[in-house]
Amino acid sequence: MNKAQKFWDKKAKSFDNRDKQFEHANQVLVAETKKYLNANDIVLDFGCATGAKTLELATGVKHIHGLDFSAEMISEAIKKKNEINAANVSFSQGTIFNEKLEKASFDKITAFSIIHLLEDSEKAIQRIHELLNPGGLFISETACFREKMNYRTRFEFSTFRIMRLLGMFPLHLNMFKSSDVEILLTRHCFHIVKSKKFFFNGMTISFIVAEKK
Numbered sequence: 001m002n003k004a005q006k007f008w009d010k011k012a013k014s015f016d017n018r019d020k021q022f023e024h025a026n027q028v029l030v031a032e033t034k035k036y037l038n039a040n041d042i043v044l045d046f047g048c049a050t051g052a053k054t055l056e057l058a059t060g061v062k063h064i065h066g067l068d069f070s071a072e073m074i075s076e077a078i079k080k081k082n083e084i085n086a087a088n089v090s091f092s093q094g095t096i097f098n099e100k101l102e103k104a105s106f107d108k109i110t111a112f113s114i115i116h117l118l119e120d121s122e123k124a125i126q127r128i129h130e131l132l133n134p135g136g137l138f139i140s141e142t143a144c145f146r147e148k149m150n151y152r153t154r155f156e157f158s159t160f161r162i163m164r165l166l167g168m169f170p171l172h173l174n175m176f177k178s179s180d181v182e183i184l185l186t187r188h189c190f191h192i193v194k195s196k197k198f199f200f201n202g203m204t205i206s207f208i209v210a211e212k213k
Contacts, residue, residue, distance in 0.1 A: 004171055004172075007171065008049075008069075009072040012050065012072035012075070016050055016052065019049075022200065025201060028198065028200075030056050030057065032207060033057060037057065037061050038060070039060065039061065042062055042064075042105065042108075043057065043106060043107065043110065044101070044106045044108075044109045044131065045057065045064055045065065046111045047067070047068055047114030048066030048074075049073050051066045051077025051078075051080050051081065052080070053112055054066035054077065054089060055080060058088055062088060063089070063090070065089075066089070066090070066091040067092055068091075069095050074093040077091045078091050096124055096131075097127055103130045103131060104130070104131070106131050107132075107133055107137070108132075108138075109131060109132055109137075110139045111140045111142075112141045115142045115176075115184075116142050116144075118172065121184060122184070122187075125184055125185060125188045129188050132212040136212045137209055137211055138185070138211075139210075140207070141207050142178075142181050142208070143176070143203055143206075144176050144177055144180075144181070144204040145173065146177045147177050147204035150202035150203075153203050161173065176206070178204070178206035186210075190211065190213065192208060192209075194207075194209040195209075
């Protein structure tokens with residue numbers, strides 16, 4: 001288990017309480033995502049955390065599978081699934097490179113607040129392309145650290161960067177602009193269907209819907 005996994009494992013039980021500050025943003029992002037989901041879709045929610053968005057999206061699809069590399073996050077997600085008896089939802093611990101995930105097996109793949117944390121975003125996007133059916137959609141929401149932030153968020157982000165340099169913050173941070181995310185996707189044979197910027201909680205967020213060519 002690496003330091004990032006341990007970090008998220010420790011955050012799992014308190015994650016939902018912390019996430020309440022992003023409630024409005026999450027509602028908007030889920031609503032935007034649902035516009036592109038269909039009743040017959042098989043969906044992968046990459047970086048699902050405690051599964052809150054996964055379960056919200058489940059109401060409009062045939063099946064959705066939540067994937068996260070934190071075992072404790074998945075444990076919390078499974079508890080939620082069992083509480084509401086969500087028959088069309090499954091969860092597993094692992095990475096996007098898990099060999100059990102078959103190529104061209106998903107109609108849609110979602111990724112909320114994960115792309116900016118990946119150490120090798122190029123390799124991950126290539127893998128996402130492999131996992132999608134031809135014409136399938138990749139729907140992502142990504143923090144853009146090189147775009148507009150309010151003063152408080154800029155200060156917090158600077159603190160995280162200093163902590164990372166000191167070895168106290170184990171997460172990788174990609175310094176993206178929204179245009180960088182678009183370029184990343186088009187470089188791996190995605191066609192941009194929709195690209196929209198939001199300003200949530202003092203930070204610029206990129207919401208992109210991209211189609212596998």
